Amino acid sequence: MTEVRLDRAVVTVPDDGSPERRPRTILGPVDLVLDERRVSVVGANGSGKSTLLRLLNGLVAPTSGSVTVDGLDTVRDGGRVRRRVAFAFTDPISQLVMPTGREDVELSLRRKHRSRAERRSAADAVLNRFGLSHLADQSVYDLSGGERQLMAVAVVLATDPGLLVLDEPTTLLDRRNILRLRALLDGLPQSVVVATHDLDLAADADRTLVVDGGRIVFDGEPRAAVEHYVRLVDGS
Numbered sequence: 001m002t003e004v005r006l007d008r009a010v011v012t013v014p015d016d017g018s019p020e021r022r023p024r025t026i027l028g029p030v031d032l033v034l035d036e037r038r039v040s041v042v043g044a045n046g047s048g049k050s051t052l053l054r055l056l057n058g059l060v061a062p063t064s065g066s067v068t069v070d071g072l073d074t075v076r077d078g079g080r081v082r083r084r085v086a087f088a089f090t091d092p093i094s095q096l097v098m099p100t101g102r103e104d105v106e107l108s109l110r111r112k113h114r115s116r117a118e119r120r121s122a123a124d125a126v127l128n129r130f131g132l133s134h135l136a137d138q139s140v141y142d143l144s145g146g147e148r149q150l151m152a153v154a155v156v157l158a159t160d161p162g163l164l165v166l167d168e169p170t171t172l173l174d175r176r177n178i179l180r181l182r183a184l185l186d187g188l189p190q191s192v193v194v195a196t197h198d199l200d201l202a203a204d205a206d207r208t209l210v211v212d213g214g215r216i217v218f219d220g221e222p223r224a225a226v227e228h229y230v231r232l233v234d235g236s
Ligand SMILES: Nc1ncnc2c1ncn2[C@@H]1O[C@H](COP(=O)(O)OP(=O)(O)OP(=O)(O)O)[C@@H](O)[C@H]1O
Pocket: 013, 014, 026, 043, 044, 045, 046, 047, 048, 049, 050, 051, 052
């Protein structure tokens, strides 16, 4: 399993929106060691979930403290970290950069398979595994939101990363595709960290973090974490 370590990690943004433009801490300090197969993250809108997730592959650098993945620092060893940690965004269109899903998967595979023919057959295998073969050559703009979301997950998984980070992967999915994605995640050998508002998906983990106001306010057993989060939101 991939081990992620956050050591006094803080993220501060330069502007709090006031005329004085004071810096604002949006996350931390966070101390965490994540080495479970499945970790879920829940929290209200704006609580800091995406910021926490983005720290894991160096998309966001800690303002202070450090984040390491299997001992690699996300700032100093950013390239190596990103080859180990795949990140799927909430909005799949920000991820799909090529005209079709097949070309996007092939682009992901360019380091792994130098020969075009090998790349094509590896891409076919990935698309087939995700049940997306019939959509492989369709423009990504003509896919439905849910199809696009699944395609974006297929693209980042193509390279066989050690850790898959998913930021709200089910927002665009219908129930059938949510179940499909969950079955797919269940079968993955990789470690997965997923931020979600889907509390069933959140509870289907080994460990759950509850984020509130940029802090981890609960860290533990998923069902207890979800109950904690619901109580927090309900104010009970
Ligand atoms: N680059 C930035 N500059 C200024 N503020 C930021 C920046 N990134 C995030 N924030 C703020 O930090 C807070 C946490 O944002 P984040 O995206 O981590 O929340 P979230 O829990 O993922 O929310 P949601 O469930 O709505 O996606 C929000 O108030 C957001 O506006």
